[in-house]
Amino acid sequence: MDHLQRIYKSHQIFSSARYPISRRVLEEKLECSTATVKRMIDELRLYFNAPLQYDRERNGYFYDTRQGEVFELPGLWFNANELYALLTVQQLLEQTQPGLLDDHLKPIKNRLEKILATAQLNKGEIAKRIRILRMTARNTSSEHFQSVASALLQRKRLHIHYHSRSNDQTSQREVSPQRLTHYRDNWYLDAYCHKRNALRSFAVDRIRASWPLDQAALEFDDAELDAHFASSYGIFAGQPKEIAVLLFSAERARWVADEQWHPQQQGKLLPDGSYELRIPYADSKELVMDILKHGDGVEVLEPAALRQEVIKRLQAAMEKYSEGKVRF
Template sequence: MARGDQLSRQWKIIHSLLASVQGKSAGELADDLECHSRTVYRDLEALQMAGFPLYNAHKDGRTCWSILDADRHQMPLPLNLTELMALYFSRNMLKVLQGTAIYDSLTNLFDKVKATLPPEYIAYLDKLSSSLDVGFKAYKPYQRFQTILTQVNEAAQEQRHIDIEYFSMSRQALTHRRVAPYKVWFYDETFYVIGFCGLRQAVRLFAVDRIAHLQVSDDLFELPQGFDVNEFMQASFGVFQGEPVQVRIRFSPAVAGYISEKIWHPTQTIVTQQDGSVLFSAEVAGIEEIKHWVLKWGAGAIVLAPASLRQAVIAEIGRMAVNYDE
């Protein structure tokens, strides 16, 4: 039996007992979990050993299980114990926000949750943490940009223009821009400002950590009626913008499984071929970002269309090969 299955069952048992006023029998729990009652008894025993105050009582000729004094450990919020436990357990997943006021507030929230949960519940969550953790992923340290992030967020809420000195990574240049910040957007461990750029006369994305200087203006702007961030970003294969392009990529059998198991883009279609390869199709904004995605798969990916993407990948491979010439 997988360790994850056991922990999942025990979590569901806790949730079920907390939600039940009268308690539940082992048979009822087994029906809920679609397992044998002997399995439920083993899980109940394990939870008792972990310190959960479980008890049983005979009611109407059957033995029902409950959690003792569950209603004494409540926060002044519409959250039950299992929701609080889930919130506390998620703290490691939010480490990418370190260095922001958001993370500081979350840390204070988690401290309050911890103070509210009974000691045996904290011990159980710590036990869960020993078998389930969040792996390290590259992230940006936002300590240096906390003030700018706060200013941008306030300007967006108050619908005030901002004047920024922005470093363009592609042009390797610093430019002055006046921006109407529509929304602060977090994607792939990076905070972005989505707003109308006076310099480009179009809606653009600006990485907060590339804003060298920011001044909030007294000038107000009106948010375009019906503007939707998700709709604006839908065509992107990440954050890059561009003209809509229909792409078709063949992935070899060696990597086909990795491609098929994820939703990479809202418009994607994936068709499995007789040889085990897959054909990936999608309509994306521009080719720059999907070019890097194709290169990530090495020889396992072959661009079929459009020709512009195919040539861009060939050119990039050529430049890479030159770097390794001796």
């Protein structure tokens, strides 16, 4: 029986007892020492504000609920590993996006911290030992992020002013939020755009203004959302139109063979140690960027249009380095 289980069992003993319980009886029922019983009594009083009193005449402890009140422990009980797992998730959320779901998580977080204290676990170790390095993250306004998250969870439509990087224009949109997606260290709102009458992804860091509307958001089932947002390569979603066939060198294969570029990818190691990867995609923008970062360690075999696009990018890069000018 671990420490938290003893706390819970001692609470059950006091709650169901009609008379004060002696320390000796507690030791027997909880299978522990006198020092352990004393520590649990102190913790029940200190961390859980238990109305635990000692009756000298009867030499026992009891819950003082004579005013008709019923005392209950916080309704969250986990073992040490489960507690650490929950607080680790909370810590990951804090580091990924400060303020995410703070209002929703704060009550449960406070209770968890109380239970951690009784288990003599150090919450500070989580923050100290877990690091998240956000290498390409873009700054996101806490105000707009909270507005998006609130509308999403309350299932309300959202009005946004959205600046698009692709055309450098700002437009006003009414959207029905569906999901928040954290992808490559940045947040995206998957939503139904009532202006375009279609599902779209919006980079949260490009939202310039936002406010919730009274109308309920349109609902889409998970299968339809997955078909649109998860079926294709990366954040450029949509039904796959092509299959990219990439051939990685034996040296690069030692890394790429263990990576997942797409849920429906197909890969195989070839006899010479090279690696062939097949990836479905709808839009080539993000795929081309990932191909180029592998330099001469990869070759596009198919389709021809994707191969020519990569060749064009490489030639443009070479022209910059072959102009014979050094810029300072």
